[in-house]
Amino acid sequence: MPKKTTTGLPTRKQILDFIATSDQPAGKREIARAFALHGHDKIALKALLKDMADEGLIDSAPGRAFHKMGGVPKVTVLRVASIDDGEVWAIPEQWHAETPAPKIRVLERGRRSALALNDRILARTEERGRGHVAHVMKKLQRSADLVLGVVRLEGERHFLTPVDKRERREFAISDLGDAQPGDLVLAEPSGRPPRVTARVDAVLGDPFAPRSFSMIAIHKHGLRDTFGDETIAEAKRVAGLPLGEEREDLTHLPIVAIDPEDARDHDDAIWARARDDGDGWDAIVAIADVSFYVRPGSSLDKEARARGNSVYFPDRVVPMLPHELSSDICSLKEGQPRAALACHLHVGKDGALNSWRFARAKICVSANIAYENAQAAMDGTAGLVDPHLVESALKPLWDCWRALLAAREKREPLELDLPERRVVLDEKGRIMSVAPRERLDAHRLVEDYMIAANVAAAKALERKKAPVMYRVHEAPSREKLVALKDYLATFDLEFALGQVIRPATFNRIIARVGPDHDGRAEIMEQLLRTQMQARYSPETLGHFGLSLGAYAHFTSPIRRYADLLVHRALVSAYQLGEGGLPAEDATRFEEIGVHISMLERRAMEAERETVDRYVAAFLADRVGQILNCRITGVQPFGFFATVLDLGGDGLVPAAILGNEYFRYDEKAQTLVGEVSGETYRMGQKLELKLAEANPASGALRFELPEGKFAGPDRQRRDRVRTAPRRGRPGNIRHQGRRR
Incomplete structure (x- = not known):
């Protein structure tokens, strides 16, 4: 038991220690008794416990015993998540910790598969080894997770086709409700495999209508796409805060924001000029001062931490902050006075960062310039950017950047040229084109200024001995x-x-x-x-890809919670006023880093899947055509290919490759015909026939063009075995592939 106190409220750590070590359920009454609290202290304890629940330190179930988030309560409600070979695995139904919910093996006292998928149970849990097991106390009324899918009619029966292309099963629909064939619906699965059926819970509309593809990702990944009334009201209130006279006035400088033409928000602006003493350049990277508006513990802050980041789709953005902040008062717009956190840099002739300082400032962006226009202006095209700004803003920025570029080339960061796809929509949300984004010097210029500011932020906090939320990228294992x-x-x-x-x-x-x-x-x-996958952490592990020892994310606090934490740390370290980093948050950087890293991976997956759906929709009219493709993955059962310059993966089953057995070589990532020696390998370019494009799932299916099949014996082809056979030396079993 932790040592009890008889004076005042216990600290958060003392409460957590008490809950963790208590040999009985620890509710508010037990905590008050343990720390000898009376009268007004009990009222204060209630408020403290609510704050701890809001902060994710403890659960928030009213009238029940508390437990530390990240731990499994001794008695709790579980939901059956999977049944594998008779073994039942469940997860806590309520899990607000910033770590993934644990999978718990359910012991059924000798009964085999008495529980079904998505069943809810009240269970007693106990630790065994490194995990937990659960003993069923009683079965509760079912409240299944909903499956997102499209209704399909076959004969007189309706089926649900899940939009997740990794889900190979279809579900027979037991209750159609008001849904019609072709509708996108949320449905509740029930029953035990293989007899799982689905009941339509909600009709979402036409999955192929413009702007539906992002809604599929929002529902599938559980993204928070609406803000509560309290959060919106708070955003409107803080948006009217006066900037104050104590800010450094930088409104006289020709600061410019260079962004994508279709940017939804503008959180960074840059300026540079040659130093009078000839020793390089002075530069400023001015970032929206989000910490001034979003204060720790506020409704805005809690919502931002729960989201972790903004999610960008071709047709919409799911913002981390409400519109009143993200695309208005915190967005650095031309001619509008804005609050900024300014990073002042002295860039040497060799591109080294000789010194830096941070200040709260007031800026007025001279122009919002698209990358393409900035590049064209620097290449000599007149009329796209005010000539005065070309001379006063762009040319000095380019001069300083050439020094930063030289320093970058000297440290030799990782240079992988992997183009990003851009989906272009018309005003009605219809697809006009899908193409790789062009990579310009203007992109590299902004990137290198942002990297310089991020490095300065990390090093500045280190020198102040302040907490840092690093962007960590470790060397490969x-x-x-x-x-x-x-x-x-x-x-x-x-x-x-x-x-x-x-x-x-x-x-x-x-x-x-x-x-x-x-x-x-x-x-x-x-x-x-x-x-390795990049992540957020308070550990000084460096950024391998950028070849940097200290690196933090400072430049996008509108859309990344990690940057907001770095801003708060700088505000505290440099004593820049209100909105600094609370001491308690500083002690929780590790768990917060795990949480926001997980949310970032979720956002990336949602964005990637949505682009795949747009690509599939774009290709739907080209089913039956021959397309130029490239093999992106090889497995024993076939290979995956993508359409050149468009993306979107599709499968070519090994069974349609020819009249022979194809041997899978895992090391070489190839399928090789035993008789012909015909080889399919990673990266190989080839022509394929598009057999199917499913916009709801984003999946494509390819076939070999007519005449490419090695022989007319279709019955023999259908019998071709693609898995390793006994007695065949050299056959390699598929071990799985990450990504």
Whole structure:
């Protein structure tokens, strides 16, 4: 038991320690008794416990015992998540911790599969080894997770086709409600495999209508796409806050914001000029001062932390902050006075950051310029940017950037040229085009100024001995490097495992391959897969990809909660006024980092899936046509291919490849015909016939063009085995592939 106190309220840590070590359920009454609280202290304790629940430190179930978030209560409600070979696995129905909900094995006292998928149970849990097991106390009324799918009519029966392309099953619909064939619906599955049916719970409309694809992702991933009345009211109130006279006045400087033409918000602006002493440049990276408007513990702050980041779709944005802030008062718009947190930099002639300081400032952006227009102006095209701004703003920015670029090239960060797809819609949300985004010097310029400010923020906080939420990107693991060595050997490329691995190590591989190598795109993707996933953490682990020792995210507080935390830390460290970092948040950076990293991965998956759906919709009219494709993945059961310059993965089953057995080589990532030697490998370009494009799931299906099949014996083709067979040396079983 923790030591009890008899004077005043216990601290949050003391309460958490008491809950964790108590040998009985710890409710408000037990906590008050343990710490000898009376009268007004009990009222204050109630408020403190509510704050702790809002902050995610403890659960918030009224009238029940509290438990630390991240722990499993001794008695709790579980939901059956999977049934594998008779083993039942469940997850807590309510889980507000900033870590993934644990999977708990349910012990059924000898009964086999008495529970069904999505059943709810009241269970007693106990720790076993590194996990938990659950003993069923009683079965509760079912409240299943809803499945997002499209209603399909076959004969006289209706079926639900899930929009998740990883879900291979369809569900027979037991209750159609008001849904019609073709409707996008939320449905409740019930029953035990293989007899799982679905009841339509809500009709969402036409899945192929403009702007429906992002709604599919929003529902599937549980994104918070609406704000509560309290949060909106707070946003409107704080949007009217006066900027104050104590801010550094930078409104006289020709600061410009260079962004995508279709940018939904503008949270950064830049300025530079040559120093009078000839020692390089003075530069300013001015970032929207979100910490001034979003104060710790406020409704806005709690909602922003719960979202973690904004999510960007081709047709809409699901913002981290309400419109009143994200696209209005915090957005750096031309001619509008705005609150900013300014990073002042002294950039040396060699591009090194010689010094920096941070200040709260007032700015007035001279122009919002699209990347393409800024680039064209610097290339000599007149009329797109005010000539005065070209001279006073753009040219000095470019001069300073060339020094930053030289410093970047000297440290040799990872240079993977993997184009980003851009979906262009018309005013009604219809698809006009899908194409790779062009990479311009203007993009690199803004990126390098942002990197410089991010480095300065991390180093400034380190020197102040203040907490830092680093953007961490660790060096690849040995396991990944061994796999890369085996893979590169199939291209006769040597890769020594004993060397010190730096980003330049991978750049040299790209250089050896050269721009005209048939496998260049494939090798680039394999190098990307070799990298570790970036994340947020208070640990000083460096950023491998950028070849930087200290790196934080400072430049996008409108859309990333990590940046808002860095802003608050700077406000506190430099004593810049209100809105600084609370001491308690500083002690929770590790768990907050895990939480926002998870939310970032969710957002990336939702964005990627939505683009895939748009691509599938764009290709729907081209079903039956021959398309230029590239193989992006090889498995024993076939290979995946993507349409060149568009993206969107589709499967080519091994069973349609020919009249022979195709052997799978895991190291080489190939399928090789035993008789013909015909080979399908990662990165290979080939023509394929588009057999199906499903916009609801984003899935494509390809076939070989007519005449490509090796023989007319279709019955024999259908009997071709693609899994490894007994007695065949060299057949390699599929071990799975990350990504």
